[in-house]
Amino acid sequence: xxxxxxxxxxxxxxxxxxxxxxxxxxxxxxxxxxxxxxxxxxxxxxxxxxxxxxxxxxxxxxxxxxxxxxxxxxxxxxxxxxxxxxxxxxxxxxxxxxxxxxxxxxxxxxxxxxxxxxxxxxxxxxxxxxxxxxxxxxxxxxxxxxxxxxxxxxxxxxxxxxxxxxxxxxxxxxxxxxxxxxxxxxxxxxxxxxxxxxxxxxxxxxxxxxxxxxxxxxxxxxxxxxxxxxxxxxxxxxxxxxxxxxxxxxxxxxxxxxxxxxxxxxxxxxxxxxxxxxxxxxxxxxxxxxxxxxxxxxxxxxxxxxxxxxxxxxxxxxxxxxxxxxxxxxxxxxxxxxxxxxxxxxxxxxxxxxxxxxxxxxxxxxxxxxxxxxxxxxxxxxxxxxxxxxxxxxxxxxxxxxxxxxxxxxxxxxxxxxxxxxxxxxxx
Numbered sequence: 001x002x003x004x005x006x007x008x009x010x011x012x013x014x015x016x017x018x019x020x021x022x023x024x025x026x027x028x029x030x031x032x033x034x035x036x037x038x039x040x041x042x043x044x045x046x047x048x049x050x051x052x053x054x055x056x057x058x059x060x061x062x063x064x065x066x067x068x069x070x071x072x073x074x075x076x077x078x079x080x081x082x083x084x085x086x087x088x089x090x091x092x093x094x095x096x097x098x099x100x101x102x103x104x105x106x107x108x109x110x111x112x113x114x115x116x117x118x119x120x121x122x123x124x125x126x127x128x129x130x131x132x133x134x135x136x137x138x139x140x141x142x143x144x145x146x147x148x149x150x151x152x153x154x155x156x157x158x159x160x161x162x163x164x165x166x167x168x169x170x171x172x173x174x175x176x177x178x179x180x181x182x183x184x185x186x187x188x189x190x191x192x193x194x195x196x197x198x199x200x201x202x203x204x205x206x207x208x209x210x211x212x213x214x215x216x217x218x219x220x221x222x223x224x225x226x227x228x229x230x231x232x233x234x235x236x237x238x239x240x241x242x243x244x245x246x247x248x249x250x251x252x253x254x255x256x257x258x259x260x261x262x263x264x265x266x267x268x269x270x271x272x273x274x275x276x277x278x279x280x281x282x283x284x285x286x287x288x289x290x291x292x293x294x295x296x297x298x299x300x301x302x303x304x305x306x307x308x309x310x311x312x313x314x315x316x317x318x319x320x321x322x323x324x325x326x327x328x329x330x331x332x333x334x335x336x337x338x339x340x341x342x343x344x345x346x347x348x349x350x351x352x353x354x355x356x357x358x359x360x361x362x363x364x365x366x367x368x369x370x371x372x373x374x375x376x377x378x379x380x381x382x383x384x385x386x387x388x389x390x391x392x393x394x395x396x397x398x399x400x401x402x403x404x405x406x407x408x409x410x411x412x413x414x415x416x417x418x419x420x421x422x423x424x425x426x427x428x
Contacts, residue, residue: 002035002038002070002073002074003073004032004035005028005192005193005195005196006192007021007023007027007032007186007187007188007192008021008028008031008032008035008188010186011032011036011186012032012035012036012039014184014186015184016152016181016182016183016184017150017151017152017153017182017183018152018153018155018168018169018182018183018184019036019152019153019154019155019183019184019185019186020154020155020156020157020165020168020169020183020184020185020186021033021154021155021156021157021185021186021188022156022157022158022159022165022169022185022186022187022188022220022222023156023158023186023187023188023189023190023192023220024158024188024189024190024205024216024217024218024219024220025158025190025205025217025218026190026193026197026201026202026205027188027189027190027192027193027220028188028193028196029121029122029156029157029158030062030063030066030121030156031066031069031070032156033119033121033154033156034063034066034067034070034071034119035070035073035074036117036119036154037049037051037067037070037099037117037119038070038071038073038074038076038089039074040097040116040117041074041076041089041096041097042074042076042091042096044097044116044117044146044149045096045097046096046097047097047115047116047117047144047146047149048097048098048099048100048113048114048115048116049097049098049099049100049115049116049117049118049119050099050100050101050102050113050115050117050118050119050138050141051063051067051087051099051100051101051102051118051119051121052101052102052103052104052110052118052119052120052121052134052138053101053103053104053121053122054103054104054105054121054122054123054125054126055103055105056085056103056105058103058121058122059085059101059103060082062121063087063101063121064080064082064087067080067087067099068080071089075091076089076090076091076096077089077090077091078090085100085101085102086098086099086100086101087099087101100113100115104120104123104126104130104131104134107130107133107134107136107137108133108137110134110137110138110141111137113141114141114142114143114144115141115142115144116142116144116146116149116151117150117151117152117153117154118138118141118142118152118153118154119153119154119156120134120135120138120153120154120155120156120157121156121157122156122157122158123135123155123157123164123165124157124158124159124160124161124163124164124165125157125158125160126164128163128164128167131163131164131165132164135164135168138153139153155169158216158217158220159187159216159220159221159222159223160216161216161222161223161224162222162224162383162386162387166222168183169183169185170185170222171383174379187220187221188220189218189219189220190202190205190217190218190219190220191218202218205217205218206218223386224386224387224389228389228390229386229387229388229389229390230355230388230389230390230396230406231355231358231359231362231385231386231388231406232359233358233359233360233362233363234358234359234362234363234373234385234386235362235363235369236373236375236382236386238363238369239362239363239369239371239372239373240372240373240374240375241275241276241277241372241373241374242374243268243270243275243277243372243374244277244374244377245266245268245277245278245297246268247309248308248309249268249309250268250269250309250310250311250312251266251267251268251297251309251310251311251312252266252267252268252269252274252312252314252412252416253265253266253267253293253311253312253313253314253340253412254267254314254407254408254409254410254411254412254413255289255313255314255315255316255408255411256316256404256405256407256408256411257286257315257316257331258404259284259285260282260284260285261281261282261283261401261404262280262282262283262284262285262286262288262289262404263279263280263281263282263283263404263405263407263408264279264280264283264289264293264408265278265279265378265381265405265408265409265412266278266279266280266297267409267412273370273371273372274361274370274371274372274412274413274416274417275371275372275373275374276371276372276373276374276377276378276381276409277374277377277378278296278377278378279377279378279379279380279381279405280292280293280296281380281404281405286330286331286334286335287334290334290335290338290340293311293338293340294338297309297311298311307339310341311339311340311341312340312341312342312343313335313340313341313342313343314343314344314411314412314415314416315331315332315335315342315344315411316348316407316408316411317344317345317346317347317348317411332344343415345415348411349414349418351395351396353414353418353419354407354410354411354413354414355396355410356419357410357413357414357417357418357419358371358406358409358410358413358414360417360419361413361417370417371413371417373385378405380405381405381406381409383402384402384403384404384405384406385405385406387400387402388400388402388403388406389402
């Protein structure tokens with residue numbers, strides 16, 4: 001019988017066309033990917049498969065020896081043709097099929113053959129754009145027209161931040177739930193494969209890596225590895241909330257002004273503490289945001305929107321964060337004329353004061369988590385809190401577009417829960 005641990009067995013039996021196995025070092029990623037190839041070899045004789053690695057040395061040093069071991073485990077024999085970058089499979093001396101191996105270093109060279117199953121190993125090692133290019137090239141090779149054949153692709157990788165695999169197997173599915181039938185993901189820990197590792201392997205990792213890297217390289221979690229994240233105290237689980245908007249209750253809305261990309265984060269209060277329970281993204285301008293807010297949270301009586309709850313807005317005082325000018329009086333007036341209570345400072349707080357207030361509310365020096373986010377209702381906001389990083393100039397990075405929602409939430413938090421209100425020394 002094939003040798004698989006529990007996450008590996010779960011992965012190998014998933015029915016999805018595209019399967020992802022995201023796991024830490026030493027968790028058996030390439031092993032389970034090779035097991036998927038061997039399963040394909042048994043089920044679909046003479047339909048070739050493919051193995052794709054970041055570099056050719058990885059094919060030689062990792063895939064060739066691993067596939068030989070796994071094939072033996074599955075009752076198969078292999079003939080490695082290193083010069084051709086191919087592996088042939090045999091059973092009882094009878095040829096069954098071939099795995100064609102290619103490097104993703106130059107995706108444009110992945111042409112000229114067809115396969116019915118693919119293993120893409122360590123995809124997130126590649127830069128995001130190159131990974132996208134390689135993925136498209138590999139998908140184009142999957143063109144056997146045989147009844148019952150999935151033309152499936154297995155991806156096995158260590159999580160390298162919020163890169164291609166996260167976008168393809170997590171974020172995309174959240175935005176397009178219908179794809180859940182096509183994409184499946186298993187995240188595994190090195191601990192799941194502990195019996196197959198030397199006794200000092202995991203302790204050596206614990207000694208060698210800081211906490212954030214341990215989350216990725218031991219626990220198989222998606223964390224930001226690009227550089228220091230801004231909202232370091234935010235934890236999706238520990239700061240999670242299941243609260244939702246209740247009929248008639250007051251709403252507290254932080255709003256960021258950016259033409260074409262206006263954002264709002266909607267809060268309720270529970271026992272005096274804030275919960276983010278909804279988000280509005282990509283509003284065009286202030287009138288558009290007013291319309292969206294009224295449509296969602298007030299009652300339409302057939303001719304106009306009826307004020308059925310108090311709405312308090314905490315707007316960006318600078319209007320467009322890309323310009324050093326204050327928001328126009330028209331914008332503030334429009335919000336007031338709409339029937340909202342507007343809490344607008346004369347100027348925005350210093351950026352680091354706002355960020356410190358956010359981090360102090362997410363988790364203060366005493367370990368108290370007083371600001372919670374319903375990530376199901378605020379998926380973009382939750383992603384941004386995890387992913388926004390500091391730029392090389394020491395200011396929050398705005399190049400990736402992760403700044404609008406945290407800015408919006410921060411205007412509300414800083415106004416209602418400023419850090420000096422609690423005298424929390426040492427919170428950063």
